[in-house]
Amino acid sequence: MKTRKASALSTDVFAVIKERIIRWEYSPAHRFTEEELCKEFGVSRSPIREALHMLVDNGLVTKEPYRGYTVRQPNLKEIHDLYDARQALELFIVEWLAIHGMPERDWMELHDTWQHILQNVPGVITDFAEKDEAFHEKLAECTENQALLQYLININDRLHFIRMTDITTAARLRLTCEQHLAILDYVKSGDVQCAREAMRLNIEGGRQNVNQAVKEALARSFQTLHRVV
Amino acid sequence: MKTRKASALSTDVFAVIKERIIRWEYSPAHRFTEEELCKEFGVSRSPIREALHMLVDNGLVTKEPYRGYTVRQPNLKEIHDLYDARQALELFIVEWLAIHGMPERDWMELHDTWQHILQNVPGVITDFAEKDEAFHEKLAECTENQALLQYLININDRLHFIRMTDITTAARLRLTCEQHLAILDYVKSGDVQCAREAMRLNIEGGRQNVNQAVKEALARSFQTLHRVV
DNA sequence: TATTTGTTAATTGTATACGATATTGTATAC
DNA sequence: GTATACAATATCGTATACAATTAACAAATA
Known part of the structure; x- marks a missing residue:
């Protein structure tokens, strides 16, 4: 749940990934790593982490410490x-x-x-x-x-x-x-x-x-x- | 709104500050800066920022870009x-x-x-x-x-x-x-x-x-x- | 062979350095 | 005396380097 003002980069990344998840553009249980997203979006890990955080808040992604992020599989x-x-x-x-x-x-x-x-x-x-x-x-x-x-x-x-x-x-x-x-x-x-x-x-x-x-x-x-x- | 698993440091900081706000331990509209919280808790800005982010999500704190964070004044x-x-x-x-x-x-x-x-x-x-x-x-x-x-x-x-x-x-x-x-x-x-x-x-x-x-x-x-x- | 244990690779967690931006203070012109 | 331009400061935004943790795999052992 997210209402906060955030930086342009993180909100942009958030919006793009959210849109993709919503449109089923990732294979089931797709795994994200911060590094790979950094490369794709051409930004550093800080805004990527913020974006992923927002996705977790929105219930679209789950996070496992030291393991990574996966697209949620709602049941x-x-x-x-x-x-x-x-x-x-x-x-x-x-x-x-x-x-x-x-x-x-x-x-x-x-x-x-x-x-x-x-x-x-x-x-x-x-x-x-x-x-x-x-x-x-x-x-x-x-x-x-x-x-x-x-x-x-x-x-x-x-x-x-x-x-x-x-x-x-x-x-x-x-x-x-x-x-x-x-x-x-x-x-x-x-x-x-x-x-x-x-x-x-x-x-x-x-x-x-x-x-x-x-x-x-x-x-x-x-x-x-x-x-x- | 927060359900995410997060690191020990950020959740600890979050819990402490949240408790203080809830218990009215900050003066009205108290202003936070990341730097001062770093000093107080003896950790770097990354976990502090995460904690503040969670507080914003919980509606307990507002954030103004380049201005800082303030304890929320619900009306x-x-x-x-x-x-x-x-x-x-x-x-x-x-x-x-x-x-x-x-x-x-x-x-x-x-x-x-x-x-x-x-x-x-x-x-x-x-x-x-x-x-x-x-x-x-x-x-x-x-x-x-x-x-x-x-x-x-x-x-x-x-x-x-x-x-x-x-x-x-x-x-x-x-x-x-x-x-x-x-x-x-x-x-x-x-x-x-x-x-x-x-x-x-x-x-x-x-x-x-x-x-x-x-x-x-x-x-x-x-x-x-x-x-x- | 099954099980335990050590090693390594992958990944996030944290710290810190640098850059961008908004506010504030100050000097100058009118 | 006021307004404007400019510089200084405070603060967050972003990037990057290093530390900690986990999981996977291989090697040693029973």
């Missing part, structure tokens, strides 16, 4: 745990928004975005995970609660790698759009219980989808298996 | 935000425990502890904050969800400094005991709604108490004022 239990944590936070967030309201401008922006996606199904399937994350993070931002947002971002970072494999069928995409629009409507009308339930359904949908994706990955290849299970 | 809004985040997590936790149950042994341990404290009011007021934190963290542990526990610990770390000023009157202590025992009872009987409500009351009590403590601090001294407000 199914951890994925479900993260979805539980997400649920804990997001149910609170929609409840808060239904009670305290959210800025009209933000509401419209989200509404338009997802209405637009809905009307163009199955056109827009690229970057689905990013768009979905942006929706949920925007809601968190509207509570103006930095702690909630920070934890949610951490969860999204740690789940992103697996969400990339989401099954983005037209049906699923349409359902997600409808769920997001429903959440917005209930938030606007101040219906706490319905807002919570709509959010719960949305999150559970995501969880089931990921679950399915993991299982299919298992069926497909042993390589993927020992990464994800 | 009232942030305190309330953290209480909101706590509520989001803990309502989920008791709900989860009420549904899935918790180990009999852990339940008994918590029950005995708080029954004992209740029977000895107003005897045991020392370390109230620690005991209270232990109760809530134990519940989180019983869900076996590392993410939830990690976030809750982070919240407790960031609130600890202000909770130290909690008004620990006999009445308040008794009320807390009763609330904790009620939470345990509802969890055991699987009554989700009552468990949630009991937890909500417990958290809100803590929030109000802290709120009161901050206001009294304001009334008492300007020094304390510009630390907390």
